[in-house]
Amino acid sequence: MPNRVAIVGIGQTHHAGHRYDVSFEEMLNEAVRAALKDAQLSIKDICATITSNMDPFEGRGCSDTIAVAEIGAYLKAGVKPQTGGTSGATIFSVAWTYVASGLFDIVLVVGGEKQEEVGGDSQMAIITAVDELILRPFYTGALGGLAMLGSKYIAETGCPEEIAALARVIMAENALGNPYAHIRRKITIEDVLKSPMLIYPVRLLHMSPQSNGATALVLASEEKAKKITDKPVWIKDVVTVHHSGFIRYLSGLSPDPSSHEVAAKRLFQRNGITKPMEEIDIFEMYDPCIWEQIIWMEDFLFLERGTAPKLIERGVTRRDGAFPISPSGGVVSANDIGATGLTRFAEAALQIRKDAGDHQVTKEVNLALVSGWGAANWTILGLLSKSIT
Amino acid sequence: MERKVAIIDVAQTKYGVRPDVHLPELAFEPVEEILKKTGLKFTEDGTGIDATVICCDDYWDGRTISGVFGTDVAGGHLRHEERLEADGTLGVFYAMLEILAGHSDVVLVVSYCKESHTEPRLVENMCVEPIFLRSIGLDFLSAAALQANAYMTKYGITAEQCAKVVIKNRGNAKLNPYAQSAAKLTVEDVLRSDMLASPIRAMDSKPVSDGACAVILAVEDKAIKFTDKPVWIKGIADCYDLHYPGDRQLAECQSLVTASQKAYKMAGITKPVEEIDVVELCETFSYQELLWSEGLGLCAPGEGGKLIESGMTEIGGKIPVNPSGGMISGNPVIVGGMTRVVEGVLQLRGEAGAHQVDGARIALIQGSHGICGQHQCVIILANDQGGR
Numbered sequence: 001m002p003n004r005v006a007i008v009g010i011g012q013t014h015h016a017g018h019r020y021d022v023s024f025e026e027m028l029n030e031a032v033r034a035a036l037k038d039a040q041l042s043i044k045d046i047c048a049t050i051t052s053n054m055d056p057f058e059g060r061g062c063s064d065t066i067a068v069a070e071i072g073a074y075l076k077a078g079v080k081p082q083t084g085g086t087s088g089a090t091i092f093s094v095a096w097t098y099v100a101s102g103l104f105d106i107v108l109v110v111g112g113e114k115q116e117e118v119g120g121d122s123q124m125a126i127i128t129a130v131d132e133l134i135l136r137p138f139y140t141g142a143l144g145g146l147a148m149l150g151s152k153y154i155a156e157t158g159c160p161e162e163i164a165a166l167a168r169v170i171m172a173e174n175a176l177g178n179p180y181a182h183i184r185r186k187i188t189i190e191d192v193l194k195s196p197m198l199i200y201p202v203r204l205l206h207m208s209p210q211s212n213g214a215t216a217l218v219l220a221s222e223e224k225a226k227k228i229t230d231k232p233v234w235i236k237d238v239v240t241v242h243h244s245g246f247i248r249y250l251s252g253l254s255p256d257p258s259s260h261e262v263a264a265k266r267l268f269q270r271n272g273i274t275k276p277m278e279e280i281d282i283f284e285m286y287d288p289c290i291w292e293q294i295i296w297m298e299d300f301l302f303l304e305r306g307t308a309p310k311l312i313e314r315g316v317t318r319r320d321g322a323f324p325i326s327p328s329g330g331v332v333s334a335n336d337i338g339a340t341g342l343t344r345f346a347e348a349a350l351q352i353r354k355d356a357g358d359h360q361v362t363k364e365v366n367l368a369l370v371s372g373w374g375a376a377n378w379t380i381l382g383l384l385s386k387s388i389t
Numbered sequence: 390m391e392r393k394v395a396i397i398d399v400a401q402t403k404y405g406v407r408p409d410v411h412l413p414e415l416a417f418e419p420v421e422e423i424l425k426k427t428g429l430k431f432t433e434d435g436t437g438i439d440a441t442v443i444c445c446d447d448y449w450d451g452r453t454i455s456g457v458f459g460t461d462v463a464g465g466h467l468r469h470e471e472r473l474e475a476d477g478t479l480g481v482f483y484a485m486l487e488i489l490a491g492h493s494d495v496v497l498v499v500s501y502c503k504e505s506h507t508e509p510r511l512v513e514n515m516c517v518e519p520i521f522l523r524s525i526g527l528d529f530l531s532a533a534a535l536q537a538n539a540y541m542t543k544y545g546i547t548a549e550q551c552a553k554v555v556i557k558n559r560g561n562a563k564l565n566p567y568a569q570s571a572a573k574l575t576v577e578d579v580l581r582s583d584m585l586a587s588p589i590r591a592m593d594s595k596p597v598s599d600g601a602c603a604v605i606l607a608v609e610d611k612a613i614k615f616t617d618k619p620v621w622i623k624g625i626a627d628c629y630d631l632h633y634p635g636d637r638q639l640a641e642c643q644s645l646v647t648a649s650q651k652a653y654k655m656a657g658i659t660k661p662v663e664e665i666d667v668v669e670l671c672e673t674f675s676y677q678e679l680l681w682s683e684g685l686g687l688c689a690p691g692e693g694g695k696l697i698e699s700g701m702t703e704i705g706g707k708i709p710v711n712p713s714g715g716m717i718s719g720n721p722v723i724v725g726g727m728t729r730v731v732e733g734v735l736q737l738r739g740e741a742g743a744h745q746v747d748g749a750r751i752a753l754i755q756g757s758h759g760i761c762g763q764h765q766c767v768i769i770l771a772n773d774q775g776g777r
Contacts, residue, residue, distance in 0.1 A: 001491055002490045002491040003490075023520065025518075049629075054453065055447045055448060055453070055474070055515075056447050056448070056453040057453070060519055061446065062446075062516035062758070062759055064474075064629075064764070065629065065632055065758065065759035065764055066518045066519075066632050067632075068629045068763070069631055069632065069636070074629060074630070075628055075629065075630070075644065075647050077628060078629060079479050079482075079483060079627075080473065080475055081472060081473050082454070082472060082473070082474045083454065083456065083471075083472050084453070084457075090471065090472075094471065096490075097486050097487055097490045098486055100490035100491065101486040101487075101489035101490045102391060117519070118519040118520070118523075125453040126453060128452045128453045129452060129454045129457060132452075240470065240471060241468065241469065242460055242465045242467070242468065242470040243466065243467055244457070244460040244465060244466040244467075245466075246457065256466075256467060257467070262467050374454075375454040375456075375457055376454070376457040376460065378470075
């Protein structure tokens with residue numbers, strides 16, 4: 001059995017359109033200081049630092065070695081995992097492994113993204129993620145893949161565009177309660193329906209923005225966590241599954257289940273969960289486009305194809321609903337890529353601690369489901385819990 | 390540690406410039422070999438390999454999220470696979486942590502890099518701080534030249550002493566069928582080679598290289614089941630130094646000292662020179678073998694020059710360093726540290742062939758990443774005679 005691990009410190013910067021006032025490293029430092037302050041720890045208490053960003057998105061390689069001073073990695077252990085959009089969630093899973101191994105007591109994990117600084121370009125970079133001989137000439141970045149998945153879903157289920165608009169409006173309402181979200185404005189159904197079509201069926205307001213920001217968490221072993229805080233959030237479990245068929249999955253040509261379905265099956269089996277929507281209280285999802293929120297609800301929660309729209313219509317996923325999804329406003333309200341996945345875990349932990357302020361969900365949160373996604377379909381799926389058992 | 394972890398098998402490609410293969414094909418070569426050697430399969434029921442760790446770098450690979458290109462060939466599809474942008478030694482470290490954490494018992498680590506399909510100096514320039522350092526054109530070579538100057542000036546290390554590292558290692562490489570640049574050289578040959586960035590000459594530097602490695606780690610009970618020659622990880626630690634060369638004491642290697650002391654403590658080693666039988670370390674440039682030897686405590690600070698002159702680090706010496714020929718005989722970055730692990734395991738299993746160190750029981754491995762050896766990782770390996 002892995003050693004028990006808890007989240008004992010949470011920090012994030014505002015996820016913003018621009019941060020001209022700081023460098024990338026200074027921005028990471030803001031999140032690190034916030035997390036340490038929340039944990040009431042000093043950088044001296046940290047044994048290892050795990051960090052990530054997307055190198056070619058940002059125009060910066062070896063970011064872990066560059067940011068040593070600012071993230072407090074000096075003379076400490078650590079590593080840089082990098083799994084595309086999944087990175088923020090991967091560093092969480094890697095940091096969990098560090099502590100669960102028993103070799104490290106207190107680990108700092110920090111992810112961030114600042115594409116505006118040295119001329120990175122995420123969509124140009126994403127195109128290089130596919131095979132240069134066959135796919136690269138006609139690949140259109142993240143947007144193209146997400147659009148194919150949405151298009152296939154509409155063809156299969158006849159899901160009307162109004163459902164996607166409603167889901168997006170719910171996310172906007174959630175984001176208005178979250179002071180750290182990037183896109184914080186009232187959005188109406190009409191706004192969404194009238195926003196420019198990027199690639200069918202994805203409209204501008206369906207997509208996540210490009211944000212600048214950072215998130216940091218402090219993870220600790222059971223013994224340390226109990227001393228550090230009286231409200232630790234326990235990491236019940238976390239799984240990683242990778243689906244290698246990049247375009248095959250997104251275009252629906254893969255005969256295999258999605259990485260989400262495999263991850264959910266593995267996680268729920270290992271933790272004895274048979275009815276996820278009844279046993280789990282909230283789901284902070286990595287939803288890079290609102291269509292994917294709808295589709296992936298069905299993948300993760302073992303819902304029948306085409307049933308998620310009804311749940312959204314009934315208000316089940318709202319902050320005061322029976323099964324709130326992304327009460328933070330989700331990835332469509334802020335997407336600073338190296339931080340995004342980690343922010344999902346941070347937000348779920350805030351909900352469990354009842355520290356989410358204006359975007360706190362109405363119901364009591366004892367068990368939260370958290371997902372990360374990116375690259376060629378990497379899924380990280382975790383369970384955070386209020387109680388230790 | 391509650392669970393002991395062993396390396397149960399290793400594989401590597403021959404190093405060299407490889408225009409004949411595409412990146413995933415290169416990565417598949419050692420994976421195919423190690424699967425054949427061990428007979429293990431990627432399984433879900435605990436009878437084979439449970440998870441994969443891939444080490445590679447986007448800029449070196451010319452692709453974003455380049456780990457994706459290794460997924461198919463390293464058994465990552467619909468399975469637990471993590472990807473690190475770090476030297477291969479960190480991949481081995483992380484695989485071990487996964488095993489200690491308990492969800493995986495057997496983990497495959499793969500690292501690959503094809504330096505020849507890119508422009509190394511541009512890639513390295515992308516890996517330094519972008520506002521102040523990138524604009525002055527700093528790359529790993531020019532940063533290393535600053536470090537070499539600081540080190541040689543402070544301790545009176547000579548160009549001849551650095552040349553002796555090249556002569557020893559490229560000579561050893563003649564005994565290693567996987568090595569790229571084997572040669573019988575003289576001090577004059579090295580000192581007459583082209584100056585790249587003073588004091589580093591062409592022969593003081595490793596050649597452009599392509600290659601890949603695979604290593605399988607397993608928890609104790611499975612390791613014993615899968616092989617009769619397990620190699621145990623007795624100690625392991627890594628450590629970061631600061632980034633800006635001006636913030637660092639370049640003539641010392643503080644992060645390596647910290648990492649090696651932690652690893653020695655974990656392995657119960659108090660007198661490294663007496664207890665360790667063979668050393669494999671990552672010398673991208675010749676001066677680094679001397680400086681890293683000091684950081685690893687094989688000699689006192691500033692004594693690296695005397696160490697190479699003493700002959701102690703030759704095959705047959707008291708503490709052979711890089712009997713494989715080392716990085717300077719040609720290994721790619723990212724892969725370099727894993728090659729050291731592979732070579733350490735071959736030595737401890739008595740399978741190193743012509744460059745075998747007789748009776749090796751304990752091996753010391755060092756890997757590094759970033760400018761001037763900024764991020765250091767140290768691993769102590771032992772065979773059954775060296776003690777679990």
